[in-house]
Amino acid sequence: MVLFQHEYKFLVFWPMRLFLSLFFLLVYLSLSSQNVELAQSYFRKGEYEKAIHLYKPLFESNPIRQDYFKTLLTCYQQIESYTEAQLLLEEQLQRFPNQINLFVEIGYNYQLQGENDLATQNFRKAIDFVRKNPSYCFVIGRSLSQNHLLDEALEVYHIAKEINPKLNTEISEARIYGEKGELDKMFSLYLELIEKNENYYTTVQRYVAAFITEDKDDPKNLLFKKLLLKKAQNDPKDSWNILLSWMFMQQHDYDKAFIQEKSLFNRNPGNLERINQIAMLSYSNGDFDTAKEAFRFMIQDKNELVTESQTKLQAEIYLLKIEQELSDEGIGLEKINKKYLELLNQYGTGTPSPELQLAYAQFLTYGFDQPEEAISRLEKILPRAQSAFEKGMIQMEIADILVYTGQFNQALVLYTQIQYDLKNSTLAQEARFKVARTSYFKGDFQWAQNQLKVLKSSTSQLIANDALELSLKISNNSDKDSLNEGLKKYAKADLLGFQKKYKEAIDTLQIVLYQFKGQNIEDDALFKQAELYSKIGNFTASENNLLAILDHHQESLFTDDALFNLALLYEEHLDKPARAKEMYEKIIFDFPSSIYLVPARKSFRKLRGDDL
Numbered sequence: 001m002v003l004f005q006h007e008y009k010f011l012v013f014w015p016m017r018l019f020l021s022l023f024f025l026l027v028y029l030s031l032s033s034q035n036v037e038l039a040q041s042y043f044r045k046g047e048y049e050k051a052i053h054l055y056k057p058l059f060e061s062n063p064i065r066q067d068y069f070k071t072l073l074t075c076y077q078q079i080e081s082y083t084e085a086q087l088l089l090e091e092q093l094q095r096f097p098n099q100i101n102l103f104v105e106i107g108y109n110y111q112l113q114g115e116n117d118l119a120t121q122n123f124r125k126a127i128d129f130v131r132k133n134p135s136y137c138f139v140i141g142r143s144l145s146q147n148h149l150l151d152e153a154l155e156v157y158h159i160a161k162e163i164n165p166k167l168n169t170e171i172s173e174a175r176i177y178g179e180k181g182e183l184d185k186m187f188s189l190y191l192e193l194i195e196k197n198e199n200y201y202t203t204v205q206r207y208v209a210a211f212i213t214e215d216k217d218d219p220k221n222l223l224f225k226k227l228l229l230k231k232a233q234n235d236p237k238d239s240w241n242i243l244l245s246w247m248f249m250q251q252h253d254y255d256k257a258f259i260q261e262k263s264l265f266n267r268n269p270g271n272l273e274r275i276n277q278i279a280m281l282s283y284s285n286g287d288f289d290t291a292k293e294a295f296r297f298m299i300q301d302k303n304e305l306v307t308e309s310q311t312k313l314q315a316e317i318y319l320l321k322i323e324q325e326l327s328d329e330g331i332g333l334e335k336i337n338k339k340y341l342e343l344l345n346q347y348g349t350g351t352p353s354p355e356l357q358l359a360y361a362q363f364l365t366y367g368f369d370q371p372e373e374a375i376s377r378l379e380k381i382l383p384r385a386q387s388a389f390e391k392g393m394i395q396m397e398i399a400d401i402l403v404y405t406g407q408f409n410q411a412l413v414l415y416t417q418i419q420y421d422l423k424n425s426t427l428a429q430e431a432r433f434k435v436a437r438t439s440y441f442k443g444d445f446q447w448a449q450n451q452l453k454v455l456k457s458s459t460s461q462l463i464a465n466d467a468l469e470l471s472l473k474i475s476n477n478s479d480k481d482s483l484n485e486g487l488k489k490y491a492k493a494d495l496l497g498f499q500k501k502y503k504e505a506i507d508t509l510q511i512v513l514y515q516f517k518g519q520n521i522e523d524d525a526l527f528k529q530a531e532l533y534s535k536i537g538n539f540t541a542s543e544n545n546l547l548a549i550l551d552h553h554q555e556s557l558f559t560d561d562a563l564f565n566l567a568l569l570y571e572e573h574l575d576k577p578a579r580a581k582e583m584y585e586k587i588i589f590d591f592p593s594s595i596y597l598v599p600a601r602k603s604f605r606k607l608r609g610d611d612l
Contacts, residue, residue, distance in 0.1 A: 039071075048075040063095060067090075073105065077112055085109050100129045100136060101143035108147040123149075127156055134160035134167055134454050141172055150176050168193070174207065183211065183220060187227050194239050201239040205246055214598045216251040217605065238264055245274065254282035254290040262297060272298050276311060279318065288322050313347055317359045324367050333367055354390060357381050359395050366500060371401045392418045392427050399434065404499055408442050426460050433463050436470060441495040443488045472557075477521040486516040490525060502532050523553040527561065534565075534567050539573040563587050564596040567603065581607040 008221040018362040039054035052075045059068040069092060076085035086109055107122030126143075129136045137160030140465060144153035152506045153176055177186035190204040211220045218532055225247060232448035241260045248257035261275045279294035295315040321342075327333060340360045347356055361374035378398050399414035415438070418431040436451035448470070455467035477487045489512045496505035509529040524600040530545035546562040546569070553559075567583035570576040584604035587596050594600070 043071055043075065046078075048078045048544075051075050051186065052079075063092070073109075077109065080112075082109055082113050100126060101139050103129075104140060104143040104147065104149075105125065108149065123152060127159065129373075130156050130160050131163070134164040136160075137167070137169060138172065141169075145176055145179075150180055167195070170196075171207070178211070183223060184227070186211075187224050191227060191231055193242075193485075194237070195235070197239055198239045201242055203211060205243065208243075209250075212247055212250050214251055215601060216253060217602070221247065221251065238268070242274075245278075249278065249281060252279055252285060252287075254285070254287050258282075258290055258294050258297075263281075267350075272311060279315070283318055283322065289328060292319065292322055295322075313343070313356060316343055317356060320363070324363060327367075336363065337368060352457075354381055354385070355392055355498070358393065361397055361401065365401050365404055371405050375401050388421050389425070389427065392422050392425075392431075396427065396431060396434075399431075403434070403438055403441065406495075408438050411438055426463070429455060429460055429463050433467055433470075436467070440474065440491050441498075443484070443491060445478060445484060445487065449474055473524065476557075477524060486512055486519060486521045488527070489515075490521055493525075493528065497528070497532055502536050506532050506536075523549050523556040523558055527558045530562075534569070534573075539569050543569050543574065560587055560591040560596055561595040563591070564594075564600060567600070571603065571607070577607050 009084075036058065038388060039051050039058065042048070042051035042054065042212045052072065055068055055072040055075060059065065059072050062068060069088075073085055073088055076082070076088065086106070089102060089106050089109060093099065093106075096102075103122045103126040107119040107126070110122065111119035112114075123144075126140050130140055137156050141153045141156045144156060145151075154173060157173050157609045160167055161169055170189045171491075174186045174189040177183070177189065187208070190208060193200045208224065212218075212224060213221060215221065225244070228240055228244050228247070231237075231470055232244070237431055241264050243266075245257045245260035248254070248260065258275070258278050265272065265275060275294055275298060277297065282288075282294065283291040295318050299312050299316040299319075320339055323332065323336055327336070340356075340363060342503065343356055344360065357377060361378050364374040364377075369426055375398055378394050378401075382394050382398075385394060395414045395418055399411040399418075401415070402408075402411035412435060415431040415435045419428045419435075422428045422431075432451050433455055436448040436455070439445070439448040439451070452467045452471040452474075455463055456471065474487065477490065478484055479486070489508060491608050493505045493508035496502075496508060509525045509532070512525040513529070516525075518520060526545045527551050530542040530549075533539070533542035533545065543566065546566045549556055549558055549562040551566065556562075563583045563586050567587075570583065572578035581604060584600040584607070587600040588604060591597065
């Protein structure tokens with residue numbers, strides 16, 4: 001009986017003991033976590049003595065944590081407490097004798113004190129381990145490079161490679177050459193890795209991406225291209241063409257990228273994914289010639305076996321979109337409409353993919369001016385949507401058309417429904433932006449701003465940028481008296497432009513310029529009107545507006561936009577290459593952080609007669 005009572009007490013108190021143990025463990029972990037964050041903060045701010053006070057107990061309780069050890073060691077060295085650093089190193093070596101990289105750390109600590117002979121002795125001890133076992137080169141080399149001993153690290157890798165040529169030290173060596181600024185050696189090593197194994201091209205691409213820019217005249221781009229072409233001539237491999245194609249895409253030379261990919265595909269017919277990528281990118285960036293070539297290549301008869309029907313359909317749709325973009329004043333729209341109807345007959349009018357119906361609805365609305373017919377077609381396929389996302393896409397298109405026809409409230413209901421059904425998705429964020437834009441069109445600027453505040457941190461950079469641009473437009477042009485008459489008229493003109501009623505939009509902006517002359521909204525109205533003048537082919541009027549911004553609004557946010565658009569007008573429409581060159585030059589020298597810097601530099605060099 002006594003025994004039973006004892007066991008009973010044990011069973012009763014055991015859960016309490018377990019609870020208290022867990023409680024104190026959680027408290028300890030929480031405090032420890034706070035100490036780590038505080039220690040890191042002190043270290044980042046250069047308050048090394050305070051950092052030591054926290055890191056020392058952290059390391060003593062967790063001697064296996066290399067990050068605690070290395071940071072504590074660095075703190076001692078930063079305050080020139082080399083004796084403490086030496087003691088720490090000796091204790092760690094005694095505790096972990098197999099950590100041969102500690103000889104590098106000991107040598108570096110001596111080097112900091114100016115005791116170069118002792119430093120060299122310890123570096124040689126570390127290197128001797130590599131001579132005995134070449135695979136140690138990675139841990140020794142990493143430790144040397146972390147301590148800025150780049151030449152010594154390279155020596156370690158070279159020694160290891162001499163003993164065991166099969167070791168893949170190229171990436172480690174290339175990183176060091178990159179840090180030293182010896183880019184030719186760095187690029188060469190990356191390419192040597194591909195010579196060993198062609199499948200490494202994706203790895204190489206990832207590392208090289210940090211050095212390749214959009215500017216094809218950048219010395220780094222030219223060097224990498226030169227090395228690639230040399231490799232391709234001496235030892236033809238698909239990887240060289242793939243890397244060349246990738247580099248051309250970074251430079252927006254989509255026509256050259258397409259040549260590489262077409263060559264690859266003709267040698268080894270298979271996946272058209274990369275050609276499709278070039279087609280889509282060139283279309284998005286306005287290179288319609290390359291886009292047409294690429295899309296046409298995808299639907300050639302000889303590619304029938306390797307082209308999925310959905311990919312082929314997408315190519316057909318984009319060819320029609322390009323044809324619509326390039327059509328002059330509606331000429332050829334009947335032909336495009338006929339082709340859409342043929343595709344609908346060929347692929348069917350329903351789901352699983354509504355892409356064709358969506359494209360046709362856009363054509364009917366913005367090309368053929370038949371928005372009611374477009375909405376009717378979309379409403380018919382809406383019940384057959386295969387998923388909530390597909391339903392949202394169709395609803396979004398209907399809502400966009402409702403905005404186009406001025407039915408704002410109905411559009412807002414649909415946009416809000418998309419947000420509710422597809423919470424936190426990119427489509428929901430896009431719908432929220434369109435709620436803001438529609439509210440802006442209506443003149444409800446406060447509600448628009450409420451939506452835009454959320455979207456400035458959108459996971460989609462495009463949506464975030466659009467939200468920021470619209471938010472700035474509203475905030476910069478809102479009146480103190482809250483009537484916002486100028487902004488309301490501007491928003492009306494913006495809507496007319498969206499509806500492709502360009503002449504009406506221009507006239508509305510003229511009222512803004514007359515009634516609100518000298519106010520903040522004047523430069524916005526001048527720039528928007530310039531865009532619209534260009535759309536209707538009145539390039540001289542567009543030029544006058546942009547010059548007015550430069551002459552009377554020198555602090556405007558549109559200054560670099562005005563310069564670049566003027567340059568395009570002079571180069572492409574007004575036949576004034578010298579003036580275009582002048583505008584590009586102003587961007588290069590006066591606006592070095594402008595988004596137009598790279599295209600301006602490229603166009604300037606072309607006009608100057610450089611061999612590109």
